[in-house]
Amino acid sequence: xxLLLIIALPLLGAILPLLTERYGRSLCAIAAALGPLLAxxxxxxxxxxxxxxxxxxxxxxxLPQLGLDLSLRLxxxxxxxxxxxxxxxxxxILYARYYLAKEDSLGRLYAFLxxxxxxxxxxxxxxxxxxxxxxxxxxxxxxxxxxxxxxxxSEARKGARMALAITGAGGLTLLAGALILGQITGSYSxxxxxxxxxxxxxxxxxxxALCLILIGAFTKSAQFPFHFWLPHAMAxxxxxxxxxxxxxxxxxxxxxxxxxxxxxxxxxxxFYLVTFVGLATLVFGAYTALFKHDLKGLLAYSxxxxxxxxxxxxxxxxxxATVAALFHIINHATFKASLFMAAGIIDHETGTRDMRRIxxxxxxxxxxxxxxxxxxxxxxxxxxLNGFLSKEMFFTETLQVELMGGFDWMIPLxxxxxxxxxxxxxxxxxxDVFFNGEPINLxxxxxxxAPGYMILxxxxxxxxxxxxxxxxNVTVAPFLEAASFAVLGSGIPEYHIAIWHGVNLPLxxxxxxxxxxLWLYSQRKGLFAFYERKYYLxxxxxxxxxxxWIVRQAQRLSDVLDNGSLQRSVALFIGTALLxxxxxxxxxxxxxxxxxxxxxxxxxxLLAxxxVIAALATVIMHHNRFAALLVMGVVGLVVSLVFVRFxxxxxxxxxxxxxxxxxxxxxxxxxxxxxxxxxxxxxGRVVRDLLLAVGAALGVGLFTLAILTRPYDTGLADxxxxxxxxxxxxxxxxxxxxxxxxxxxxxxxxxxxxxAGIGVYLMLDxxxxxxxxxxxxxxxxxxxxxxxILVVLSRILLPLAxxxxxxxxxxxxxxxxxxxxxxxxxxxxxxxxxxxSGSDWVSQRLPLEYRRLSVLGVLIAAVTGLASxxxxxxxxxxxxxxxxxxxxxxxxxxxxxxxxxxxxxxxVGATLLMLAQLGRLAQTTYNRPGxxxxxxxxxxx
Numbered sequence: 001x002x003l004l005l006i007i008a009l010p011l012l013g014a015i016l017p018l019l020t021e022r023y024g025r026s027l028c029a030i031a032a033a034l035g036p037l038l039a040x041x042x043x044x045x046x047x048x049x050x051x052x053x054x055x056x057x058x059x060x061x062x063l064p065q066l067g068l069d070l071s072l073r074l075x076x077x078x079x080x081x082x083x084x085x086x087x088x089x090x091x092x093i094l095y096a097r098y099y100l101a102k103e104d105s106l107g108r109l110y111a112f113l114x115x116x117x118x119x120x121x122x123x124x125x126x127x128x129x130x131x132x133x134x135x136x137x138x139x140x141x142x143x144x145x146x147x148x149x150x151x152x153x154s155e156a157r158k159g160a161r162m163a164l165a166i167t168g169a170g171g172l173t174l175l176a177g178a179l180i181l182g183q184i185t186g187s188y189s190x191x192x193x194x195x196x197x198x199x200x201x202x203x204x205x206x207x208x209a210l211c212l213i214l215i216g217a218f219t220k221s222a223q224f225p226f227h228f229w230l231p232h233a234m235a236x237x238x239x240x241x242x243x244x245x246x247x248x249x250x251x252x253x254x255x256x257x258x259x260x261x262x263x264x265x266x267x268x269x270x271f272y273l274v275t276f277v278g279l280a281t282l283v284f285g286a287y288t289a290l291f292k293h294d295l296k297g298l299l300a301y302s303x304x305x306x307x308x309x310x311x312x313x314x315x316x317x318x319x320x321a322t323v324a325a326l327f328h329i330i331n332h333a334t335f336k337a338s339l340f341m342a343a344g345i346i347d348h349e350t351g352t353r354d355m356r357r358i359x360x361x362x363x364x365x366x367x368x369x370x371x372x373x374x375x376x377x378x379x380x381x382x383x384x385l386n387g388f389l390s391k392e393m394f395f396t397e398t399l400q401v402e403l404m405g406g407f408d409w410m411i412p413l414x415x416x417x418x419x420x421x422x423x424x425x426x427x428x429x430x431x432d433v434f435f436n437g438e439p440i441n442l443x444x445x446x447x448x449x450a451p452g453y454m455i456l457x458x459x460x461x462x463x464x465x466x467x468x469x470x471x472x473n474v475t476v477a478p479f480l481e482a483a484s485f486a487v488l489g490s491g492i493p494e495y496h497i498a499i500w501h502g503v504n505l506p507l508x509x510x511x512x513x514x515x516x517x518l519w520l521y522s523q524r525k526g527l528f529a530f531y532e533r534k535y536y537l538x539x540x541x542x543x544x545x546x547x548x549w550i551v552r553q554a555q556r557l558s559d560v561l562d563n564g565s566l567q568r569s570v571a572l573f574i575g576t577a578l579l580x581x582x583x584x585x586x587x588x589x590x591x592x593x594x595x596x597x598x599x600x601x602x603x604x605x606l607l608a609x610x611x612v613i614a615a616l617a618t619v620i621m622h623h624n625r626f627a628a629l630l631v632m633g634v635v636g637l638v639v640s641l642v643f644v645r646f647x648x649x650x651x652x653x654x655x656x657x658x659x660x661x662x663x664x665x666x667x668x669x670x671x672x673x674x675x676x677x678x679x680x681x682x683x684g685r686v687v688r689d690l691l692l693a694v695g696a697a698l699g700v701g702l703f704t705l706a707i708l709t710r711p712y713d714t715g716l717a718d719x720x721x722x723x724x725x726x727x728x729x730x731x732x733x734x735x736x737x738x739x740x741x742x743x744x745x746x747x748x749x750x751x752x753x754x755x756a757g758i759g760v761y762l763m764l765d766x767x768x769x770x771x772x773x774x775x776x777x778x779x780x781x782x783x784x785x786x787x788x789i790l791v792v793l794s795r796i797l798l799p800l801a802x803x804x805x806x807x808x809x810x811x812x813x814x815x816x817x818x819x820x821x822x823x824x825x826x827x828x829x830x831x832x833x834x835x836x837s838g839s840d841w842v843s844q845r846l847p848l849e850y851r852r853l854s855v856l857g858v859l860i861a862a863v864t865g866l867a868s869x870x871x872x873x874x875x876x877x878x879x880x881x882x883x884x885x886x887x888x889x890x891x892x893x894x895x896x897x898x899x900x901x902x903x904x905x906x907x908v909g910a911t912l913l914m915l916a917q918l919g920r921l922a923q924t925t926y927n928r929p930g931x932x933x934x935x936x937x938x939x940x941x
Contacts, residue, residue: 002042003058003072006082007121009035009042010089014114021107029097032110033090036117040086043079050079051478053485057127061874063744066130067188070869073127076482080326081124081255083479084247084333089117091337091457096239098454099344109149109237116142120248124255129178129188132259136174136220136252140167143249147236159232162543166219166229174216174256180209181263194262201267210269213260214277221253221307224281228543231292231300238344241296245303246337254307254329257314258322261487265317271403274315275411281308283414286421290428290524291531295343295353298425299336302379305418306332309394316397319493324393326483327497330476331386331468335378338461339429342372345450345458346433351443355432362434364447367455369434371462378465380426380517381419381510386468386476388510389497391419395506416509416516423517428524472497567685574692581699591702593709604645611638623677625670633663649816650734653808657824661911664831668918729880729894730813738818739896739903743876746899747861750906754854757910761851764917786837794836801829809904814892819900823907830908831915839916850916853909861902864895 013035020031046056053076060070074082093110100106119142122135141164148160182188184203185196193200200206217223222230230250234241244250257274264270285305292298306328313325345368346361347353362369378385381392398412439445449455468476477497484492501507520527562569614634622628636659643652681689720733720741728736738746805825812818833842865876873879880894 001058002046003056003074003125004060004070006039006042006074007072007118007125009039010114010121011035011118014111014118017107017110017114019107021105025097025106028106028110029093032107032114033093035114036086036089036093039121040083040090043074043082043086046074047079050074050076050482053482055486059127060869060872064874067128067182068130069128069189071127071131071189072125073190074125076479076484076486077255077258077326078124078486080330080479080483081251082121084251084330085117085120085124088247088333088337088461089113089243091460092239092243095242095341095344095454095457096237098451099239099348100237104150104237109146109239112142112145112149113240113243116146116244116248120252123252127190129182129190129193132190132256133171133175133178136216137168137171139220139249139252140164140171143167143233143244146240146244147233149237149240150235153235155232156235158544159229159235161547162229163233165547166226170216170219170226173212173219177209177212177216180205180212184209190259193260197263197266200263206267207269210264210267211273213256213264214273217253217256218277218311219253220256221250221311222281222304223253223277223308223311224284224304227281227285227304230304231297234294234296234300238296238340238347241299242337242340242344245300246340247333250303250307251329251333254310254314254325257311258326258329258487261314261322262489265314268403271315271317275312275401276315278308278310278312278315279411279414281305282312282418283308283421286418286425289425290421290520291528293355295346295355295358295429295433296340297353298355298429299339299343302422302425303332303336305422306336306379309418313394313397316401318397318400319488319491320393320400320495321397322487323480323484323493323495324390324397326487327393327476327480328390330479331378331390331465334461334464334468335375335385335387338375338458338465339372339379341458341461342368342375345454346447348454349444349447349450350439355428357440357442358433359436359440360434360438361447365449367449368458371455371459373430373434374462375458375465376426376429378469380423381513383499383510384466384469386465386472388469389472389499392501392506392510393495395419395509399505412509416512419509419513420516420520423514424520424524427517427521431521470499472499567681567689571688571692574696578692578695578699581703585703585706588706591706593706593711595709595711597708607638607641607645611635611642614638625673625675625677629663629666629670633659636662650732650818650821653816653821654824657821657828660828661824661831661915664828664835665915665918668915728878728896729892730896732812732814732816732818734816735812735818735900736896738820739813739899740876740878743865743878743896743899746903747858747865747876750861750903750910751858753910754858754906757854757913758851760914761917790836794832798829798833801825801832805829809900812900813894813896819903820907823904824911826904826908827911827915830912834916842916848912850909850913854906854913855909857902857904857906857909859902860905861899864898864902867895 013032016031016034017028021028049056056074058070058072062068062070092113096106096109096113100109116139119135119138123132123139126132126135144160144164147163148156150156178188181193181200184200184205185193187193200209215226219226230245233244236244265274282305285301285303285308289298289301289305292301310325310328310332313321313328343353345365346358349365350358350361352358374385378387381388395412395415398415401408401411439447464475480497481492561572614631617631618628618635621631636655640652640656640659643649643655720737723741724733724736725731728740730736730740805822808817808825809819809822810817812822830842830846833846868875868877868879876899878894878896878899880892880896883893
C-alpha cells in the first residue's frame with residue numbers, strides 16, 4: 001500500500017493548490033508541496049532496505065483477463081528515479097512560487113505539475129508493462145498541458161502540439177511492442193519479462209518488438225531523429241523546463257531502456273540500434289548546442305546530447321557501461337535542473353534569454369553566477385564535479401567496444417569530439433552570460449539578484465554537484481549500487497568511483513576535450529557565421545509545414561468522400577460494408593448449413609409483414625416528417641414484439657423504453673423543423689439507394705441464414721448460463737452480464753452516455769431558434785400550451801410510473817429489468833411532466849442539476865468497482881449474500897445493485913439533460929413574442 005500512496009499522494013494533492021491559491025501564493029506553494037513531501041518521506045523510509053537489495057511489491061488485480069493489473073515494484077532503479085522525481089519536484093515547486101508572474105495562475109501550474117509527477121512515478125514504479133504504458137501516455141498528456149501553459153502564445157501551443165504528436169506516436173509503437181512482448185512471454189508482468197531474455201531473443205518477433213519499443217523510448221528521450229520536439233518545448237515556463245528536461249519527461253525513455261535492459265540487451269540488434277542512435281544524438285546535440293543564442297535553447301540541445309550519451313552507454317551492453325549510464329542519469333538531473341533554474345532567474349531579472357545581450361551578469365547577480373558556473377562546469381566534465389566522474393567512465397567504456405572490427409576507433413574519437421563541443425557550449429554559457437562586457441539593451445535594467453528562496457533550489461542542486469564530485473563514495477555510491485543491482489542482478493562488476501585513476505587514456509581524452517573546447521570557443525565567430533549560412537534549420541516550421549500538408553491532403557480526401565450530403569455518407573458506408581462482407585464470405589462455399597430451420601408460425605409471419613409494411617411506409621412517407629415518425633415508431637414497437645416472441649424480455653423492455661425516449665426526442669426536434677421534407681433525390685440517387693437497400697437486405701438475410709443453419713458451439717453462452725447464479729448471484733443472465741461479467745463495458749457505456757448528454761446540453765445552451773407560428777396546415781397554435789387534461793393525467797401517472805420503475809429496478813438481477821430500463825422509465829415519466837406542465841413548474845418541484853446527476857451516476861458505478869479492490873478482488877468484481885428479515889423473509893442482496901444504481905442515475909441524468917434542455921428551448925422560444933415560422937414552407941416571419 002505504501003507504493004500506491006507514493007504514486008497517489010501527488011495526484012490527491014493536485015487539488016489543494018487550486019483551492020488555496022486565493023489565500024496567497026505562499027500558502028498555495030505549501031499546499032502543492034504537501035503531497036510530494038509525504039510521498040518522499042514514505043520513499044525515504046524504504047531506502048535502507050533498498051540498500052540491502054530488497055524489492056517491494058504491491059499487487060491488486062484489475063483486468064486480469066487482459067493481463068492488466070495494478071502491480072507496482074520498488075527496487076534500486078525505481079528508487080533513484082522516484083527520488084529524482086520527488087526531490088527535484090519539491091525544489092521546482094519552491095522555485096515556481098517566485099518565478100511565475102502574478103497574472104499567471106500558480107495553482108493551475110501546480111495542479112498540472114503534480115499530475116505529471118504522479119504519471120512519472122507510475123512509470124518508474126510499475127511492475128506491469130501495460131500499466132507502465134498507461135502512465136506513459138499520461139505523461140504525454142500532462143506534459144502537453146504544462147508546455148502549453150501560456151496558451152496565449154503561439155510558440156507554446158505549437159511546441160505542445162509537436163511534443164504530443166511525437167511522444168504520442170512513440171507511445172503507440174511502444175504499445176505495439178509491449179503487446180508482442182506479452183505474446184512472446186505469455187505475461188505482461190515485468191517480473192516474468194525480465195527473466196525471459198533467452199525466450200524473447202530467440203523468438204522470430206524479437207527484432208520487430210525491439211524496434212517498436214525502442215522507437216517509443218527514443219521519441220520520449222528526444223533521440224535522433226526524433227529530437228526536434230524538445231527544443232520547442234522550451235516555450236513552457238522555466239520551472240516546467242527544469243523539471244521535464246532534467247529529472248522526468250525525457251528521462252522516461254532512458255528509464256525504459258534500463259528497466260527492460262535484462263530482457264532485451266546483449267544482442268547485435270540491441271547494440272547497433274541503441275549505440276548508433278545514441279552516438280548520433282550525442283554528437284548532433286553537442287554540435288548544435290554551441291550555436292544556439294537562446295539560453296534555454298542551448299540547454300535543450302545539451303540535454304539531447306547527454307541523453308544520447310546515456311543511451312549509447314546502454315547500447316554497449318557491458319556491465320560497467322550500464323553502471324556509468326545510471327551514474328550519468330543522476331548527475332545530469334542535478335546539474336541540468338540547476339542550469340535551467342539559473343536560466344529562468346536570468347530571464348526573470350533581465351527580460352531576455354538572448355546570450356548576445358545578457359553579458360556581464362557577474363556584476364549584477366554574483367550568487368546566481370557562482371552556482372550556475374559550478375553547474376555548467378559539471379556539465380562540461382570539469383574535475384572535482386560530478387559530471388567529470390561519469391564522463392570519465394563513459395570515455396573508458398568507449399575504448400572497450402569490440403564489435404566494429406577495424407572501425408572500433410571511431411566511437412572514442414566521436415565521443416571525444418562531442419566532449420570538445422560540450423566544453424565549448426558550457427564555457428559559452430559561463431563567459432557570454434556572466435562576463436563578456438556589459439549587457440546590451442536589456443528589457444529590464446539594471447538586473448539584480450532574485451529572491452533568496454528562488455536561488456535556494458538552484459544552490460542545493462549546485463552543492464550536490466560539488467559533493468558528489470568530491471565525495472562520491474559517501475554521497476552517491478550506495479544509490480548507484482542499489483540501482484545497478486536492480487538492472488544487472490548479481491552480476492554487478494567491480495568498479496571504483498574516484499577522482500584520480502592515474503594517467504591513462506580516458507584522462508587524456510578528458511584533457512583533450514577540455515583544452516579543445518576552450519580553443520573551439522575562441523574560434524566561435526567564424527563557426528557561428530558558417531553555421532548560420534549552411535546549417536540553420538527551424539524544425540518547428542518544418543514540422544508545421546508537414547502538419548499543414550497532411551491536413552490539406554486529409555481535407556481533399558474528405559471533400560471527395562464527404563461533401564456534406566448525408567445520403568452520400570450513408571451510401572458509401574453501406575456500399576463499403578457490402579463490399580467487405582462479400583470479399584470475406586465469398587470463400588464460404590456452402591451457404592446453408594446442416595441445422596434445420598425452425599418451422600414458421602402465423603405469429604412470426606404477421607410480425608414480419610407488419611415490420612416490412614411499416615418500414616416501407618416510413619420510406620414512402622418520409623416527405624411528411626410527422627407521419628414518417630409515427631410509422632417509424634411502429635417499426636420500433638414490432639422489433640420489441642420480435643424480442644418477446646423469441647424469449648428476450650430484457651431486450652424487449654430496453655427496446656420499447658429506448659423507442660419511447662427516441663420518439664419524444666424527435667418530436668421535440670420536429671417542432672423546429674418544416675413539417676414537409678423537400679424532394680432532393682433525382683432518379684440516379686433513387687436507383688443507387690434502391691440497389692444498396694436490396695443488397696443490404698440480401699446480405700443480412702443470407703448471413704442470418706448461414707448462421708441459423710449452423711451449430712452454435714462457441715461455449716460463451718454456456719459459460720454465462722452456468723456461472724450466472726454461482727458467480728453473479730442472479731438468474732437474469734443478461735443483467736448479470738451487464739453488471740458483473742461485462743461490468744467494465746457497461747461503465748464505459750454510461751460514461752459515454754454522460755458525456756453525450758453534457759455535449760448536447762452545451763450545444764443547446766443559449767441557442768435561440770425561430771418560433772413555429774402554425775402547424776403544417778396553417779393553423780395557429782393554441783393559446784394554452786399546457787392543456788389541463790394532459791396536466792392532470794401526467795401528474796396522476798407520475799407516481800405510478802415511478803413505482804413501476806422501482807419495481808423494474810429491484811427485480812432486475814433475477815427477472816427482466818435492471819438499472820438501464822428503470823432509468824429510461826423514470827426519464828419518460830419525468831419528461832412527460834416537462835411536456836405537460838412546463839420546465840418552470842418541474843424545476844420548482846424537482847430542483848435537480850442533471851449534469852451533476854450524470855457525473856454522480858458514473859462516479860457511483862466506478863466507486864463500486866474500486867470497492868472490490870479493498871477486499872483483494874479485480875476491479876468491478878461483485879458479491880452477493882442472502883439476508884433474512886423478520887416478516888419479509890429471506891432475500892438476496894447483491895453488491896451489483898450499487899453498480900446498477902449508478903447506471904440508473906446516469907441514464908436518468910443524461911436522458912433528462914438532453915430532453916429537458918430541448919424542451920426548455922421549445923418553451924423559451926414559444927414564450928418569446930414577435931417571431932414565428934411557417935412549418936410548411938420553413939419561412940421565418
